[in-house]
Amino acid sequence: MTSPSGHRLNPLHLLAAFGTGGLLTLMVHFNGELGRYGNALFSSWAAHGTGTVAALVLLAVLFPWRARNAGVKPRAPLWAYLGGISGAVTVMLTSFAVNSPLALSGTLALGLMGQVVFSIVADRWGLFGLPARRPDRRDLAAMALIVAGSALIILFGRGNA
Amino acid sequence: MTLPILLACLAGVLVGISRQVNGRLSLSTSPLIASFWNHVVGFGALTILGLSIGGLIPAGAADAPWHAYLGGSIGVVFVAAGSWLVARIGAVNTALLVIGGQMVSGVALDLLQGVSAGLLASVLGVALILAGMALTQRRR
Numbered sequence: 409m410t411s412p413s414g415h416r417l418n419p420l421h422l423l424a425a426f427g428t429g430g431l432l433t434l435m436v437h438f439n440g441e442l443g444r445y446g447n448a449l450f451s452s453w454a455a456h457g458t459g460t461v462a463a464l465v466l467l468a469v470l471f472p473w474r475a476r477n478a479g480v481k482p483r484a485p486l487w488a489y490l491g492g493i494s495g496a497v498t499v500m501l502t503s504f505a506v507n508s509p510l511a512l513s514g515t516l517a518l519g520l521m522g523q524v525v526f527s528i529v530a531d532r533w534g535l536f537g538l539p540a541r542r543p544d545r546r547d548l549a550a551m552a553l554i555v556a557g558s559a560l561i562i563l564f565g566r567g568n569a
Numbered sequence: 570m571t572l573p574i575l576l577a578c579l580a581g582v583l584v585g586i587s588r589q590v591n592g593r594l595s596l597s598t599s600p601l602i603a604s605f606w607n608h609v610v611g612f613g614a615l616t617i618l619g620l621s622i623g624g625l626i627p628a629g630a631a632d633a634p635w636h637a638y639l640g641g642s643i644g645v646v647f648v649a650a651g652s653w654l655v656a657r658i659g660a661v662n663t664a665l666l667v668i669g670g671q672m673v674s675g676v677a678l679d680l681l682q683g684v685s686a687g688l689l690a691s692v693l694g695v696a697l698i699l700a701g702m703a704l705t706q707r708r709r
Contacts, residue, residue, distance in 0.1 A: 417705040421658045422666060426702065428650040429670020431643050433678055436671075438640035445633035449619055450626060451640070456612035458641030459648075463605035466645065470601065484597035491594065491603070492610030494587035495648075496618070501580040508573035515577045520668060522581020527660035536589040537596070541659040550704040554665045557697030561672045565691030566679045 448503035452496065485537070516562045524555060585660060591648060592655035604649040608641070662705070669698040 435455075443451035505515040534540030543551070587607070595603040619625030655663045676691045 416708055417658060417662060419706060421654060421662075422702060422705060424650060425654050425658070425663055425666030426670035426673075428647060428654065429667040429672070430674035431647045431650070432667065432671045433674040435640045435643040435647055437678065438637055438643065442630075442633050442637040442640065445637065446627040446630040447624060449615065449622075449624065450630055453612065453615040453619055453625060454630075454638060455641035455644055456608050456615055458638055459608040459645045460605065460612055460641075462642035463601065463608055463645045467601055467605060481597050484594050488590055488594035488597065489606050490610060491587045491590035492607040492612070493614050494583045494590065495607060496611045496614040498580050498583040498587065499615075500618075501576045501583070505573050505577040505580065509570060510573050510577055514573075515580070518574060518577035519581035519584065522578040522583075523585050523664050523668070524581075524661075526582045526585035527664040530585060530589050530660040535660075536586070537593040538589060538656060538660070541661070543661060546704060546707065547661065550701040551661065551665055553697050553701030553704065554669045557694040557699075557701065558668050558672045560690050560694035560697065561676060561687075563690075565687040565694055566675055566684070 443503075448499060452499040456492070456496070488537070513562050517559060520555070520558055520562065524551070585664060588651045588655050588663065589660060591652040595649075595652035596656055600649040600653040601645075603652045604645050607648050608645060666702065666705075669702060673698055 439451045439455050442454060446454075502515060502519070505518070506512050508515075510518065528543075529535065530538070531541040531543070591603045591607050594606060598606075616625070651663060651667065654667075658666075673695050676695055679685075679691070
C-alpha cells in the first residue's frame with residue numbers, strides 16, 4: 409500500500425506541523441528551566457504528570473463534541489498504548505548525551521539524524537501500522553534543505569552558543 | 570565516545586517511534602486520547618524509575634517558578650498534534666516540518682532574549698528551512 413506523495417502538501421498541515429515545532433521550543437524551554445531547579449528525571453516526570461492532568465481536563469471539556477463525532481473504529485493493538493515508554497527512555501538518553509563530550513549541539517545534531525533516518529524507513533515500509541509512502545524528488549530536495557538549515561543552526565548557530 | 574554517539578542517535582529514533590506508535594493509537598481512538606495514554610504510561614515508567622534509583626523529587630523543585638511547570642500541558646498539545654499529523658502527512662514530512670518549526674522558533678526565542686551568538690549561521694539556516702517548506706508547496 410505505497411502511495412506516492414505526488415501532490416503538494418496541504419498548507420494547513422504544513423502550518424500545523426511548523427506551529428507544533430514552535431510548541432516544542434516552548435516545551436523544551438520550560439522543561440529545561442524545571443530541570444535546572446531539580447534534575448532531568450524530575451522535570452520529565454513532572455511534565456508527564458501535569459500533562460496527564462491537562463489531557464484529562466481537555467478531554468472532559470471536549471467530551472460533548474467528541475461524543476457527536478464518535479464512530480466505529482478498529483481496535484488498537486496493545487503495543488499502541490506504549491508510546492510513552494519510548495518518550496520516557498528518550499529523556500534519559502538525551503540527558504546522558506548532553507552531559508557527555510557531545511554537549512547540547514552534538515546531541516541535537518545526532519538526534520536529528522536519528523529522526524530523519526527513522527522517518528524515511530517508517531514511511532518506506534509503513535512501520536507500526538501507518539500507511540507506507542514513497543518520497544518523490546521534490547520531497548527529497550525539501551528534506552535536504554530543511555536538514556541542511558537545521559544542521560547550520562544546531563552546529564554553528566544557537567545550539568553552539 | 571562511541572556510546573554517547575549511539576545513544577544520541579537512538580534518542581532521535583525513539584522520538585520517531587513514539588510519534589509513529591501514538592499516531593497508530595490515534596487512528597483507533599483520537600489524537601488527544603493517544604496523547605493522554607502517552608503521558609500516563611510515561612508517568613508510570615518514570616515513577617518506577619525514580620523510585621528505584623532515587624532522587625525523584627529533588628530539594629530544589631519547590632523553588633521553581635510556576636511557569637516552569639507549563640511544559641507538560643504544552644506537551645499534551647504537542648503529542649496530540651504529532652499523532653494527528655503523522656497519520657496524515659507521513660513520518661518524513663512530520664519530522665522535518667516539526668524540526669523546521671522548532672529551529673526557526675528557537676532562533677526567534679534567542680533574538681527575543683537578546684542572544685545573538687551565531688546569528689549569521691542561524692539566519693542562513695532559517696532561510697534554508699523556509700526554502701524547503703516553500704518547496705513542499707510548489708505544484709508539479
